[in-house]
Amino acid sequence: MQKPVIAAAIALFILVVAGGLFLALSKEERPSETAELKVYFTCDTHGRLEPCGCFTGQLGGLTRAQTWLKQNREPNSLLFDIGGAIGGEQDYHVIQYGYILQAYEKMGYQALNLGAGEARLSAKTLKEATAASKLPVLSASLVDSQSRKPLVSPTTIIEAGGRKIGLLGVLDPRSVPSPGDGLTILSLDDAISRHLPTLAAKCDEVILLAFTTEAEMKRLAEEFYEITLIIGGDVGQASQFAQEVNQSLVVFTTNEARTVGEISFKRRGEVLNKQDFDIHMLYPDVKQDPELISLSKDFKKYISTASLEVDNPDRVDPGAIPGVTSTAHYVGSQSCAQCHAEETHIWKASGHGHAFKTLVDRGSQADPTCIGCHTVGFGEPSGYQRAFGNSKLVDVGCESCHGPGSEHVQSWLAGTKPSFEFRPLGPGDCKSCHHGEFSRPFDWDIFWPKIAH
Template sequence: MRAAVLAVLVSALLAGCRRQESRPQEGGAPAKQAPTPAPPGAVLFLSADTRGYLGPCGCSENMRGGIGRAAFQVQEARRGGQPVLYVDGGNSLFGETHLKADQVPQEERKAKALADALRTMGLAVRATGALDDTRGADFRRGLGLPEVAPGEVKVLDAGARQVGVVAADSGEALVKASQRAREQGADFVVGLLDQPLETAQAAAALPGLAANLVVATHSASEFSAEENRLVRSDVPVVALQSKGRSLLRVDLTYAAAKGPFALQASQGDVDREVAALEQRIALLDKEIALPGLDPKLKALKQGKRDELAARRQTALTAPPATATDVNGFTLRFLPLESNLPTAPDTQALVKAYDADVGALNLAWAKAHGQDCPLPAKGQSGFVGSAACADCHPDATAVWEGTKHHHAWATLEEVGKQHHLNCVGCHVTGWQQPGGVCRLDKVAGREDVGCESCHGPGSRHVDAPSPKTIVGKPGQAVCVTCHNTENSPHFDFATYLPRVLGPGHGRPEKSGQAAEPPSK
């Protein structure tokens, strides 16, 4: 019965694909058309709050982000003939303000890779924030990037107009800097405010503000900027999805005579089309991420998702349909989807980082690594999954059929088994008392083992009892790794049955074979 249902679904999807091929205007690759001449103007790209991310971790499918994809968008725009300026709002080089000693080699190497990548993108200027000075202002300045200091102004040529970029860490400083930008001849002013969105909204309403656009460049916390935000007001305010997952594109259109710029409302049809496509893409993302989905059906859904993402990208990057007799601007977020191309020169920098950082971290661990502290008196330590197998053979068999059992191998396959950003969710007992705290001493603790969910087991091994182990772990345990970043479509009720089986949380019904766990 299941095979028959699957066959019907596959046939329906294939038929839909054939219909799309016969009517390319509704999907697939857009029909070849003569390029639309760009009106007089310029294009600005803005990034902010990248938090030390060269790209997504890759734990889930269809993850946004990647400096190589961002670079491709900027490079492609430069082929259009208009002046293109790339500006970074700051808080981009590091993910936290303080580093442990073992993090320093990796994070410094990553910051240098990010700086090199920004250069390949033709960075015009960037602001700075607390997450740029994690290794000190001297380290940041040593990267040699063009900067605008807090409270200062940088005026850039943008063809027939001048664009002023101002940086500030308070609303009052933003007002003063924006006024100086106008005095220095800026026709369009971008304010980079080192504050969260709510604070930036208040700043945009201050009297005397001479900016056309305010960008909030620092999200309140690591997971508080999961979406792009645009607040339409007299001075629009934007906050970008953090960790390099989106760019902001600003298209400026110039009239024959200079004058004030106005946010254009003629993008309504495009906005509605993009919103509808995003809803369909989000639905497909959830379906694609479902555990146990048949590979053929999954491939078809992925193909449809990529088609919709391509349509959205075309809509977002087309020249704006604005009147040419006004000085106007449009704002569009460009999500850096997984199916977008990457700039080869920038991606080469990422690959060089990946090759270097594992060796750096392993060398540091061997030279300076410290073992984890012993558990406090009366508390359990980690013993490894092998210690569980003798007494729990059925549960062990179920675990060996899950992805948890292969967690370490997934890192080895991509050469990231010595990346500190990744290892903690792919071994058991990382950085915990009685666990593993050194990259050179992971042996025996590889994979997401029994103790990752049930807690350290030394007391349970010595005196088996339900009281010495966590019998039924709850969702709080899972989301330490299956969080919104690494596993954005995680649903506890949906995923839990994939790691259960006879002898491991689910009794086998008499006369009926149990469904095998997800592999």
């Protein structure tokens, strides 16, 4: 009977002593739990300041992202973009990029990483474009080809939740086979190794903004244990779940401004605990933010009077085969109507026959990012020019699909048989415009009967 009593007394004594020792520990020596840190992120905006409006039911656009963030973003949270914000490499894309940077500022982003789209610009153009941003624009990967100095800041530090959060931006050189003139892209390991040790020594957490593939993100997590969170990237679809790799969390998103990612984490001692993760789709029922709609209108107004390279009738067609000169030029659908009356009647009754009006209705008739799929031959030497207004070569005309028809028309008018025939068309021709957000899911068997001729 005495043995159990003695054992219980000993156990109680150990608990009391242990409890006293724990209470005696200083605050720094106890296992500490940090406050939860929430991070929102986007990637692959690709010029989508707002949905183009070609079809009802379109998702996304920064106009919707802003509404969602205003309704759902928690106080003291972080918001980053991982790259791919620009829509292309032309001068009008660069102008639009400036408005997208303004949008990010209005939306409360804290840092922006440079992705593959931005790295296709020349060093001079990219430096000028990002210099106007009031937000930190990051890249440890992009360096000047001559000086080997970073084109923008590689890192930045943000205070959040009582902690110093270090941000490091990188870009995978394999994402950009042909970087812009004057740019060199360092390897991921080189770019990270140059800056991570110093950044980690100054910060409580390090977040890597990485425009790269899922496999590379996981490899980097294995290689660089100092990184708390890796957000990407150059991927085919968004994360289904947050991956815990080594001592890091790995998440990513994409999809041309159709999503906002969200992840939160906290620490207990050295243990990193994932709290919540989600990828939020920006469905059509999310209203578009009036302030960003106004910003988009400002862009359309500015671009309507801007002097652009695409307006130069003597410009070289970027799609032309070197050494090959086209002998045919665009003549307009009215020239085809003289012989093809039945086909012209079908065309006029179709959406193709009124395609330019849809741009006018939205105030986008001078926006080069839209004009190409609503006119005939825009960007080609004899094709539509913005100076034409709606006077000629507007709508999706005969030559939009069949090509320049001058020789065909001249042969018939001269009473001779044309020396060539237009090639047969197929689904691939339609998909040059009917793809992604610019079309409902394209199905040749459903779409063709609507315009069959």
